[in-house]
Amino acid sequence: MAGKDAARAVTPSCPVGAGRRALATRLAADHGGVVHRRELARYGVGRNAIRDEIAAGRWIRAGRHTVAIDAVLSREAWHWWAVWESGAGARLDGASALESAGMTGFTARTIEVTLPARNRHHPLEGVRQHRVDEPPPIWGAGIPRIALEPATIRAAQWAVSDRQAALLVCLPVQQRLILPARLQLTWRGIRRSPRRRFLNDVIADVTDGAHSLGELDFTRGTRRYGLPRPTHQAVRSGPGGRVYLDISWDEVGLVVEIDGGQHALALNPVEDALRQNERVAEGERVLRIPVIGFRIAQERFMQQVRRTYDAVARP
Structure with a gap:
């Protein structure tokens, strides 16, 4: 009996009605309007409760793990969805990492996600998944994403044109999301690039001005x-x-x-x-x-x- 009492002490009871929905709204506020099923379960909102809310049309099943509390998903919500649904170890990369850090002036057509090749992955419409043996480390708090200097370079390398590549180098520097010196240092460590010649010039232009x-x-x-x-x-x-x-x-x-x-x-x-x-x-x-x-x-x-x-x- 003591064991059951201890379990009750650490396992929250399932909230109901308006209280359940208010809880979900608070949790989703940190993710642009979506919440992970695991997070809901931590607060006592289990599978059956989620199913009831979805059946009633109050919540939306957005994926295997993602529940949408808001009917219209924000860009931030789509980023969280892409990370949660792609597979374990997924993180935003390229232009998507820059967007999630606050870059404005560019919206990617697809969400760029990198994850370990050894992990199970789940292809998603509108998401380009880069499976690599050693993904770049996750940087900062909040949504999992790589550091912004390598994200800038990778965004430029994956761009559809040289013009777009130049824009994706310029914007994060202009908006002070990254320091020019750190971008230049990161670029020096890149061994292979499909746009090496062009990016050599553009990164020098942005970090060193007319002298380049x-x-x-x-x-x-x-x-x-x-x-x-x-x-x-x-x-x-x-x-x-x-x-x-x-x-x-x-x-x-x-x-x-x-x-x-x-x-x-x-x-x-x-x-x-x-x-x-x-x-x-x-x-x-x-x-x-x-x-x-x-x-x-x-x-x-x-x-x-x-x-x-x-x-x-x-x-």
């Missing part, structure tokens, strides 16, 4: 478009003293300023610069090129430089 765009990079572009060799770091006198211009053709008075990573980290300013430069190309003498823009839209920017040079050099 070497003289040869831009000079190659000018040669390809039949432009004379420009002057780099020309000195001018300004209100605050000497001013160094990134690139100039002194003979025609044309200047090109390269905005480094600290000026324009995300991709929206690239389009803004392109539109602005269209107007400038009609007669102004200064063009601005975001350093990321030079990587992903080099042809369009160099066409603007060519047109502007022709306009200002015309007698």
Whole structure:
């Protein structure tokens, strides 16, 4: 009898009615509106109680382990669902890990999850599962996810285009989710990458700004478009003293300023610069090129430089 009394002391009785639903709502609040069956069981809400609530239409069976308390699942809820339902040891990876940490400006079409290859897994619609022998360790509290620096690199490697890859490198740095120095250090430890050459340039651009765009990079572009060799770091006198211009053709008075990573980290300013430069190309003498823009839209920017040079050099 003493044993049964002890069991009752540690096993909560099943709450009923409004009390049960209030409890589930509180538990689900930490997961975007969903709760794991195991968590409900810890508070005395067992299989039969869950079945009754689902049958009554108050809760929704979202998977083998997931119960939805809210009728419409939030993005956070979908992330928890993907982790719980994929298999033991699952964790968010790539862009999904960045989203779960608060990154805005990008929503992945699929949820990226990594889990140990030795564990049983359950394929899910809308979830891309990466099964590896040694998954990256889980980082931080809350939803299981990998550290944000490797998540950034993996997101860029899995991106559908170079443009999307650049965006996924820019956003977490711009939004201060990761430190540029830590991203650069993590990248140095990556041995293989399907976008190594491109990401070498983009990560350098974002972490080191205009300094990463070497003289040869831009000079190659000018040669390809039949432009004379420009002057780099020309000195001018300004209100605050000497001013160094990134690139100039002194003979025609044309200047090109390269905005480094600290000026324009995300991709929206690239389009803004392109539109602005269209107007400038009609007669102004200064063009601005975001350093990321030079990587992903080099042809369009160099066409603007060519047109502007022709306009200002015309007698």
